[in-house]
Amino acid sequence: MTDPSLIRNFSIVAHIDHGKSTLADRLIEMTGLVEARRMTEQVLDTMDIERERGITIKAQTARLPFRAADGRTYVLNLIDTPGHVDFSYEVSRSLAASEGALLVVDATQGVEAQTLANLDAALDVGLTVIPVINKIDLPSADVPGVIAELENLGFLASECLAVSAKDGTGVRAVLEALVERVPPPRGLDAAPPRALVFDSHFDAYRGVVVHVRIVDGALRRGDEVRFMASGTSHEVTHMGVFAPAPVPVDGLGPGEVGWFAATIKNLGDARVGDTVTLAEGGATTPLPGYRPALAMVFAGLYPAEPAAYDALRDALEKLRLNDASLTYEPETSEALGFGFRAGFLGLLHLDVVQERLEREFDIELVTTAPHVVYFATLTDGSEVRIDNPARYPAAGRIAEIREPIVKARIFVPKEHVGAVMELCQDRRGTFVNLEYPSAERALLTYELPLAEIMYDFFDQLKGRTRGYASLDYDLLGHFPADMERVEILLAGESVDALSFVCHRSEAERRGREICKKLREVIPRQMFEVPIQAAIGSRILARETLSALKKDVLAKCYGGDITRKRKLLEKQKEGKKRMRRVGRVEVPQEAFMAILKTEKAP
Amino acid sequence: MNNTIGIYIHLPYCPTKCGYCDFNAYLAPGGDAFARYTSAVLAEMRLAESLEGRQRVGSIYFGGGTPSLFPAGDVGRMLDLLRDLHEIAEDAEVSLEANPSALTSDQLRQFVGAGVNRLSIGAQTFSAPLLAAIGRDHGPDDIVRAVGMAREAGLVRVSLDLMYGLPDETDADVEKSVMRAIGLGVGHISAYALELEPRTVFGHRHRRGDLALPGEDDVVRRGDMIGGCLAHAGFTRYEVSNHARPGERCRHNERTWQRGRYRGFGAGAHSFLGERRFWNVAHPARYASDVEGGVLPVAGQEDVSKIARGEWAYLALRTFHLDRQAFEDAFGLPIEAAFPKTFRHALEDGWLRRTGPAWVVAEERRWLLGQLAARFLDEGRTP
Numbered sequence: 002m003t004d005p006s007l008i009r010n011f012s013i014v015a016h017i018d019h020g021k022s023t024l025a026d027r028l029i030e031m032t033g034l035v036e037a038r039r040m041t042e043q044v045l046d047t048m049d050i051e052r053e054r055g056i057t058i059k060a061q062t063a064r065l066p067f068r069a070a071d072g073r074t075y076v077l078n079l080i081d082t083p084g085h086v087d088f089s090y091e092v093s094r095s096l097a098a099s100e101g102a103l104l105v106v107d108a109t110q111g112v113e114a115q116t117l118a119n120l121d122a123a124l125d126v127g128l129t130v131i132p133v134i135n136k137i138d139l140p141s142a143d144v145p146g147v148i149a150e151l152e153n154l155g156f157l158a159s160e161c162l163a164v165s166a167k168d169g170t171g172v173r174a175v176l177e178a179l180v181e182r183v184p185p186p187r188g189l190d191a192a193p194p195r196a197l198v199f200d201s202h203f204d205a206y207r208g209v210v211v212h213v214r215i216v217d218g219a220l221r222r223g224d225e226v227r228f229m230a231s232g233t234s235h236e237v238t239h240m241g242v243f244a245p246a247p248v249p250v251d252g253l254g255p256g257e258v259g260w261f262a263a264t265i266k267n268l269g270d271a272r273v274g275d276t277v278t279l280a281e282g283g284a285t286t287p288l289p290g291y292r293p294a295l296a297m298v299f300a301g302l303y304p305a306e307p308a309a310y311d312a313l314r315d316a317l318e319k320l321r322l323n324d325a326s327l328t329y330e331p332e333t334s335e336a337l338g339f340g341f342r343a344g345f346l347g348l349l350h351l352d353v354v355q356e357r358l359e360r361e362f363d364i365e366l367v368t369t370a371p372h373v374v375y376f377a378t379l380t381d382g383s384e385v386r387i388d389n390p391a392r393y394p395a396a397g398r399i400a401e402i403r404e405p406i407v408k409a410r411i412f413v414p415k416e417h418v419g420a421v422m423e424l425c426q427d428r429r430g431t432f433v434n435l436e437y438p439s440a441e442r443a444l445l446t447y448e449l450p451l452a453e454i455m456y457d458f459f460d461q462l463k464g465r466t467r468g469y470a471s472l473d474y475d476l477l478g479h480f481p482a483d484m485e486r487v488e489i490l491l492a493g494e495s496v497d498a499l500s501f502v503c504h505r506s507e508a509e510r511r512g513r514e515i516c517k518k519l520r521e522v523i524p525r526q527m528f529e530v531p532i533q534a535a536i537g538s539r540i541l542a543r544e545t546l547s548a549l550k551k552d553v554l555a556k557c558y559g560g561d562i563t564r565k566r567k568l569l570e571k572q573k574e575g576k577k578r579m580r581r582v583g584r585v586e587v588p589q590e591a592f593m594a595i596l597k598t599e600k601a602p
Numbered sequence: 603m604n605n606t607i608g609i610y611i612h613l614p615y616c617p618t619k620c621g622y623c624d625f626n627a628y629l630a631p632g633g634d635a636f637a638r639y640t641s642a643v644l645a646e647m648r649l650a651e652s653l654e655g656r657q658r659v660g661s662i663y664f665g666g667g668t669p670s671l672f673p674a675g676d677v678g679r680m681l682d683l684l685r686d687l688h689e690i691a692e693d694a695e696v697s698l699e700a701n702p703s704a705l706t707s708d709q710l711r712q713f714v715g716a717g718v719n720r721l722s723i724g725a726q727t728f729s730a731p732l733l734a735a736i737g738r739d740h741g742p743d744d745i746v747r748a749v750g751m752a753r754e755a756g757l758v759r760v761s762l763d764l765m766y767g768l769p770d771e772t773d774a775d776v777e778k779s780v781m782r783a784i785g786l787g788v789g790h791i792s793a794y795a796l797e798l799e800p801r802t803v804f805g806h807r808h809r810r811g812d813l814a815l816p817g818e819d820d821v822v823r824r825g826d827m828i829g830g831c832l833a834h835a836g837f838t839r840y841e842v843s844n845h846a847r848p849g850e851r852c853r854h855n856e857r858t859w860q861r862g863r864y865r866g867f868g869a870g871a872h873s874f875l876g877e878r879r880f881w882n883v884a885h886p887a888r889y890a891s892d893v894e895g896g897v898l899p900v901a902g903q904e905d906v907s908k909i910a911r912g913e914w915a916y917l918a919l920r921t922f923h924l925d926r927q928a929f930e931d932a933f934g935l936p937i938e939a940a941f942p943k944t945f946r947h948a949l950e951d952g953w954l955r956r957t958g959p960a961w962v963v964a965e966e967r968r969w970l971l972g973q974l975a976a977r978f979l980d981e982g983r984t985p
Contacts, residue, residue: 527970550818552972555794555843558625559665560610560864560872563879563904566916566979573976 002219002254003076009183010078010214010258012095012128014119015105016112016471020135024105024166024175025063025081029245031172032065032077062200062212062258063245069180077179078258080199080214089475090292090346091200091326093122094274097290098199098214098258101129101183103175108134108142108163112150112438114412114471120154126290129183132156133175138165150439186216186256193284194218196253196277198228203322207239207262210247211271214258216288221252225280226263229287233270234280235263268325296328296344297405297451297476298351298371299388301498302358303340305365305589306577310339316362317341320354327354334391336498336582337367337592342389345371348455367580367589369498373452376403376479391497393486396537403479405451408433410444411462413470418443420465428453429504448477452503487512487541489519490533494583498592512541518594523587524575525549530585606660606691608857611643611680612868613669614886617701620737621807622765624799626870626884627667635886639868640676642890644683646867646882649898651687654875657865659688661695661854664718670700674712681717695720695759695853702748703740710755720759720852721752722792728779732768737803742782749786759850761790766828767821768796769804769814776824777831784835789850793828794843795821822969842920842971859917860928861910870901879904911940912982916975922968924954924961937961944977 015021065077082095096102102123106116123130132151134144148158162178164171200212213220220226220237227234239262241249253259265271276287304313314331321327327350329343345351351371358364375387377394378401387393409430413421418435425432425447433446449458454474462470485508489499499519503511512534519532523546530546554565579586615630630636662684664677677698684690697720698713710721725745726738733741745762752760762783766776783791798815799805807813816824829839837845841859844852857864866873870884880903883889892899906913911933918924929937938945948954953974954961963971 527973549970549973550822551795551969553842553969554972555797559612559870560858560866560874561881562858562874562913562917563872563881566913569916569972569976569979572972573980576976 002252003257005188005254005256006185007073007075008078008186008256009075009101009179010080010099010186010256011101011103011179011183012080012082012099012123013103013105014082014092014096014123015135016107016110016115016119019105019107019110019113019116020166021081021105024103024133024135024164024172025079027166027169027172028065028077028079028176029063031169031176032067062243064242064258067176067180070177071180075180076257077176078214080258089118089122090295091273092119093126093290094197094199096123096128097126097288098197099128100186101131101179103133103179104130105133105135106147106151108136108144108147109139111143111147111442112154112412114410114444114473117154117410117412117438117444118473130156131175131178131182132161134161134163135166137163137170138168150442153438188215188255189217190255192217193282194220194278195284195288196220197288198271198273198275198277200273201268201271201325203268204262207264209265209268209271209322210260210262211265211277212258212260213253213277215253215255217255217284219252219254220261220277220279222261226261226277227280227283228271228275228277229284230275230291231270231272233265235265235270237261237263268322272325295346295476296326296374296388297347298345298373298455299342300345300351300371301332301334301337301340301369301389302329302343302355303334303337303367303369303498305367307338309364312362313341313358313364313366316358316364317343319362320357324354326350332389334369334498336496336587337369337580340367344388367592369592370501370594371455372502373405373455374479375405375484375502377401387502390486390500390502393500393502396485401481402484404482404484406448406477406480407451407454407474408477409447409449409454409472409474411447411470411472413443413445413466415441415443417466417470418445421445421462421470424458424461424465425449428458449474450482450504451476485536487515488535489515490531490535491519491523491582491585491587492528492530493533494585495535496582496587499594508536509541515594516542516544519591520544520546522591522594523585526585528584605658606862607657608661608663608854608862608864609659609684610663610665610854610864610866610868610871610873611669612667612866612871612882613639613664613672614667614869615639615671616666616668617671617704618737618739619803621803622736622796622799624802624805625667628886630671636672636676638890639886640672640679642886642893643680643867645893646899647680647683647687649893649896650865650867653898654865657688659684659690659694661857662690662697663695663854664698666699668701668724669698670705670709670713674709674716677713677718678716685717697722697761697852697854699724700748700752701740702744703738705744705748705751707751707754710751710757714755714757719757720761721757722761722763722790722852723748723752725762725779725783726765727768727771727775728782729771729775732771732775735769736765746782746786749788759790760788761792761850761852762786762788764791764793764828765796766793766824767816771816771824773820773824773827777827780828780831784831784837789847790852791832791837791845792843793825793832793845795825825969840921842968856921859921861914861917861932869899874906877905877907879906908984909979909982911984912979915941915978915982919963919971919975919978922963926959926961941978941981944974944981947977948974 013021013025063079067077068074080095080098082092104120134147144163148161151161162174195217196213196215198211198213202210204210222237222240224237226237241247242259274291278284304310317329326346329341332342333339377385377399379398380400411421430447430449436444438444483505484502485505486502487508488495516532516534527549529548532544533540534542579588614626614628616627696718698718699722701724728742730741764779798808832845836847839845840851863875869886869889870882872881880900883892883899883901889899926937952964953967
């Protein structure tokens with residue numbers, strides 16, 4: 002076990018694309034763990050999707066041996082954090098496992114919304130924050146400007162480090178600063194052990210591998226450990242550190258960061274934020290800050306081919322092994338058959354899961370439009386939770402309905418403040434605050450319905466600020482709102498998978514747009530199909546899909562029957578991707594139509 | 603007909619290029635183009651015979667292009683060679699497509715002398731403005747004249763091609779055309795609804811928004827009107843676009859719908875010899891140079907043995923009849939057993955009814971045949 006005075010535990014936080022992963026790679030390379038020539042890609046972001054999108058979804062960890070200028074060799078534990086607002090709870094646990102944080106700011110972009118959110122989160126858990134200005138090699142770098150912004154956030158100019166993670170300039174100074182400025186861990190040697198779970202992953206041979214930061218005491222191989230929140234006990238079979246590949250050790254002492262396996266089959270037994278102690282004679286008080294993963298967004302996931310249901314279930318099971326925040330339960334839709342209602346941390350999380358199902362598991366999906374969770378008090382006094390518009394209670398039974406509201410922080414160049422405020426007002430936002438952290442930029446704080454952010458808010462925000470705005474949000478809670486469930490009827494039959502919940506003031510406009518959109522995407526049938534939007538028995542909008550009158554080719558010329566036969570075959574292939582709803586064949590894209598109707602007002 | 607083969611000869615030159623046409627057709631070049639092309643077809647026939655052997659021929663069809671543009675001597679040489687190489691059935695049907703313009707009595711007599719016994723005249727419509735609008739170089743009177751000359755030349759079997767669904771066409775135009783066609787006393791009338799093809803003058807104009815085509819409702823109504831008039835005059839609609847008086851059906855085309863064998867000669871011609879379909883190089887000059895080099899000018903081919911059942915049904919559906927015995931003879935099992943899903947759907951949904959030895963497509967579904975054909979094709983794949 003390592004002498005705690007030689008340990009420095011730190012995270013790296015940054016706004017998206019400010020160079021967090023590149024800096025992590027350079028730190029690893031400079032401490033000699035991975036040879037430079039092998040570092041063709043960013044080492045820490047391992048999933049393909051992460052690389053393609055340039056974001057970190059799963060936090061990764063590395064133990065870096067560093068011989069500092071004082072001649073001593075330190076252990077620097079880098080606890081990487083997920084880089085997206087959807088994963089803010091995971092970020093907070095990684096931070097809680099550290100004593101220090103590198104706050105990376107792009108020298109060409111300056112402070113952004115996530116920079117602030119990350120700084121707040123790091124300060125919340127009492128970390129020493131070292132500001133690192135990155136990308137100083139770029140011609141458009143404005144180091145003095147960024148220093149000025151950081152000064153406004155309470156840093157001293159002399160604290161700010163200027164680096165180029167790309168070419169390595171200044172990176173050594175970052176390592177020295179970690180040693181000098183970040184305090185060593187201060188745990189209680191003799192106390193019953195307490196370890197914070199900040200991540201976990203599933204290994205086919207060892208079961209769940211738990212990533213922990215030891216706060217007090219020590220854990221050893223062979224210990225019978227207990228997870229205080231989930232209440233389960235397991236014997237530690239393997240233990241190690243990240244170098245960054247797993248290297249076995251016999252025990253982990255106070256302040257150390259490592260992993261253990263304990264034949265845990267269910268990732269849910271080792272949740273991020275939980276405290277690990279000994280099963281007997283363990284601690285009685287868990288570490289602070291645990292909360293179960295909170296799904297913010299729900300969507301129906303259905304196999305495009307009904308026969309792929311089992312494959313989809315297996316794939317979801319496998320994904321959940323590595324992603325405890327993914328929740329799902331079987332669901333049956335009249336329109337789509339058997340599938341799952343899945344809960345996600347946010348839209349990006351939904352996107353990532355959807356993409357992994359299609360890419361890694363080769364399953365074609367029909368995804369229904371994502372939806373937030375509503376709570377309702379019924380007239381009989383009972384409370385219900387609604388994560389699926391199809392299960393929305395009848396209007397007469399609802400005494401009160403509450404929708405999720407988030408606190409959104411939007412960082413925006415001064416000249417675009419008006420446009421962004423207009424957008425927020427338009428999306429039922431409540432103004433909270435306007436500050437100017439620097440001469441050029443404003444920080445707008447709004448309370449916004451989460452449902453409004455789900456549609457085209459990001460696109461609108463970017464469009465109205467020429468891409469310069471950045472957004473970060475936290476859930477505030479559920480608050481009363483005037484919501485309605487709009488049903489969509491095809492040929493007189495309500496289609497459960499197309500119904501949606503929206504604010505009363507929006508119902509008619511959105512109903513009309515969706516009917517119009519559906520008329521475009523549903524191919525003509527052999528009969529006329531009325532497409533209607535309705536609240537209860539009140540019809541809000543109607544479009545008519547006229548009947549297909551003619552589908553026969555006049556001539557096959559000169560004995561060439563091949564060309565026209567292929568046309569028919571193609572037509573049939575297209576039909577296979579459709580779902581039959583009553584008598585109507587509906588293509589997959591129709592189920593996402595709801596998302597695509599929102600246009601700039 | 604089971605043991606006979608059909609022969610198709612593609613003669614690709616035209617006097618003008620019509621706005622709707624995406625067939626393999628080219629403006630007639632000058633010089634010795636016809637003679638060179640004819641030589642190439644003759645060479646291809648010899649080459650094919652040496653590889654595929656002597657056949658018994660039940661029908662011959664000269665299609666185009668505008669075959670009547672070719673000198674009768676060239677047509678004669680092709681027929682002579684076929685008679686040398688193959689056994690031509692006593693009652694073989696020998697059809698030739700003709701354009702009403704520039705057709706002469708002499709030429710027609712020579713075609714008859716060469717062995718042509720059926721003429722298919724591209725009338726299209728009896729409205730002069732519509733003929734001009736679609737780029738034809740003849741007038742309504744030319745059609746009347748052509749039918750008269752054909753009869754004088756001894757051609758008993760004459761067919762007229764009509765088109766409808768043309769730009770700016772009215773119901774009255776269509777009715778007039780079909781009544782005048784019937785009035786000429788021909789035994790066979792084809793009526794094709796215009797199909798907009800992307801790589802045509804019409805296709806371009808349509809994309810530009812510069813072509814006023816009738817809507818689907820209009821086309822369906824006019825097609826039904828044509829069918830009604832022809833039925834009243836004693837014609838039977840024996841295929842989607844083909845109507846005939848008793849004994850006047852085009853046997854060569856029927857062969858296609860019955861999935862019979864045919865060998866196509868000439869540029870872009872398609873062949874089907876039972877297992878595979880193949881097609882020739884499309885451009886006449888490239889076709890000719892291939893043949894002159896002593897190789898079959900095949901551009902592509904497709905093994906259809908695994909989709910044979912579906913193809914059989916897709917083709918037969920064009921005649922609105924699925925002959926149960928013919929299917930069982932060809933594939934060794936009842937058609938209902940080969941397509942259980944499709945039959946369940948077709949019967950539940952009112953597509954088919956049983957009439958004696960055949961399944962017949964319901965009258966009101968004949969405009970939607972593609973929907974049912976796609977199902978047969980899909981289910982008709984065999985591993």
